[in-house]
Amino acid sequence: MLEDNLYELLQVEPTADRRTIRSAYRRLMLLHHPDRNAGVDAQEMAQRLNRAYEILRDPARRAAYDWELSGELGEPPEVVGRGRTGSFPRSVWLAGAGGVVVIAVIVIAIVVAAGGGEPDGNEPTTLVVAPVPTPNITPPINPSPTEATGGSITPTATPTASFLFDSGGAFIRNGDFARAIEEFTRAIDLIPSYGYGYQVRGDSYFQLAQYRLAIQDYSTAIELDPNDKSAYSGRGRSHYQIREYQLAIYDFDKALLIDPRFASAYSRRGLAHGQLQEFELSKLDTDSACALDSQYCSPLLSIVPTSTPPPTSTPPPPTPTRTPGSRIEHFFFPSSTISIKANATTEIK
Numbered sequence: 001m002l003e004d005n006l007y008e009l010l011q012v013e014p015t016a017d018r019r020t021i022r023s024a025y026r027r028l029m030l031l032h033h034p035d036r037n038a039g040v041d042a043q044e045m046a047q048r049l050n051r052a053y054e055i056l057r058d059p060a061r062r063a064a065y066d067w068e069l070s071g072e073l074g075e076p077p078e079v080v081g082r083g084r085t086g087s088f089p090r091s092v093w094l095a096g097a098g099g100v101v102v103i104a105v106i107v108i109a110i111v112v113a114a115g116g117g118e119p120d121g122n123e124p125t126t127l128v129v130a131p132v133p134t135p136n137i138t139p140p141i142n143p144s145p146t147e148a149t150g151g152s153i154t155p156t157a158t159p160t161a162s163f164l165f166d167s168g169g170a171f172i173r174n175g176d177f178a179r180a181i182e183e184f185t186r187a188i189d190l191i192p193s194y195g196y197g198y199q200v201r202g203d204s205y206f207q208l209a210q211y212r213l214a215i216q217d218y219s220t221a222i223e224l225d226p227n228d229k230s231a232y233s234g235r236g237r238s239h240y241q242i243r244e245y246q247l248a249i250y251d252f253d254k255a256l257l258i259d260p261r262f263a264s265a266y267s268r269r270g271l272a273h274g275q276l277q278e279f280e281l282s283k284l285d286t287d288s289a290c291a292l293d294s295q296y297c298s299p300l301l302s303i304v305p306t307s308t309p310p311p312t313s314t315p316p317p318p319t320p321t322r323t324p325g326s327r328i329e330h331f332f333f334p335s336s337t338i339s340i341k342a343n344a345t346t347e348i349k
Contacts (some may be wrong), residue, residue: 006065009140014066018057018257025053031101044247047274057260070197088270161190168200177204195224199231202238211238232267244270263293 007014010024030036032045055061159167168183184201191197201218218235221228236251252269255262270285289296 004048004052006056006068009048009052021053021056024267025049026281026284029284129233134175149287159186161187161194164190165200166199168204172200172204172207177207180204181208193224193226195221195231198224199228199234206234206238206241211241214238227258227268229255229262229265230329232258233262233268234273235290236265237268240268240272240275244274245275248272258262261292263296266292267296 007016010021012021014023016024028049029046031041032049033313034042034046036042055065074184121260129170164183164187168180168187171177171180171183179199184197184204188194188201198217198221202214202221205214205217207210215235215238218231218238221231222235225231230337232251232255236248236255239245239248239251249269249272252265252272255265256269259265266285266289270282270289273282286296
């Protein structure tokens, strides 16, 4: 039996969209946050609100909850989307298994009718299986004439996109971001529709404080892959560095819609809210980041004023400065195969 009506708990209609549910959740969390309302009741209410939001923001869990709330009989509806596929009914599995058995019987009958599988001469048949080709990740050889050989052809290597991406990653690990950008640019020229290439080049521009160029590359990566949370986060970080805090918050919102457990996006969105003097939202985001990842539990990030200070007492935001080695970060790149897109992570913690 359902303990709470989650829609009534969040004070929204059952037909409310995700944006409305998120706004209601934030408003109620600010109202019932344990830091503002000490006591067991406030903590319990915050837990109930978190549980309601976790269910209603997920399409599959929300559909199951709506079915349970309606009291209908039968199996809950299956939701297909965002990488999830519902399980097949048992009848479908049984039908598929029966089809496989029938096909196997027909194949055996055809083989027997063709002569039992052995040719004339009483010699057993040797089955020859074609080998699976091994992917070649070695740069191809491009012959070209040289003067040293008197015009004869000498093989020269033409790097593949995979080779260039690996080379750029090596330059990043050595802190040479300018050379990394050169390698990534050559790789992008070979495969211009590869969104991840623009993302890692944007990360390199960010390291060189070329934030406008980084924003351009992150935007291209997002156009090619709208579900790239790291590209949204990188563009948000770049907007933050040039004090475009509202645009930064927008990009962090997008990243969190893709991955609601993206701790660094919560942390950086909290910093942007702080620059806009939205201190309660800043604290809420900082606490969320800390709950997801302890490395964001810095005391300096969690201490914010309880009220907005007067404009005359607010110091101007500090100018971003770069100290030697302060922004050198570690990147992880996919293996050297032409299927370059992998579980690479270039997000700056």
